[in-house]
Amino acid sequence: MSDFVIVVHGGAENKGRDEITPEKEAAFRNGIEKALQAGHEILETGGTAVDAVEAAVRCLENSYLFNAGKGGAFDEEKGIAFDASIMDGNSLKLGAVAAVKNVKNPISLAKTVKDRSEHCLLVAEGAEKFAREQ
Known part of the structure; x- marks a missing residue:
């Protein structure tokens, strides 16, 4: 069980x-x-x-x-942007991304922000730049 x-x-x-x-x-x-x-x-x-x-x-x-x-779903500009966040309840470390358009799995990017960034939230082009760097 x-x-x-x-x-x-x-x-x-x-x-x-x-x-x-x-x-x-x-x-x-x-x-x-x-x-x-x-x-x-x-x-x-x-x-x-x-x-x-x-x-x-x-x-x-x-x-x-x-x-x-x-x-x-389409946004007001007829594009699609995603947000994702993830948190570890034991360590209270978190990572989040917002308004990303060119990332296949935003949840994995949010986890990477949690694990490999000094930040807890990255947005739009900054998040996508971080994704390319990782």
Whole structure:
């Protein structure tokens, strides 16, 4: 029996349940299951909670179904920019990025900010420059 729990939230669709087809609901559930499994595998093998969160969120970012990444919503300029943050509850170290446009997995960049930067938040072009340097 595991001594941990992992929870993943895929976001809130701007539609009523009656507007989501059974096929789309199944796809959402499958995507959430993949994210849960990715995080669970990390924890099951003794990995850290931070690594599990990163793995789960990367699954969401890599899916067109969720607005965490590929499925992001357009902003006012018809572009897509992402924010991500991650925190280690034991050390209270955190990393965050905001308004990044050219980063495949913002959660991994946020983790890199936490681990390899003197800053806790990097924004837009500064965050993207840091990503290229890393």
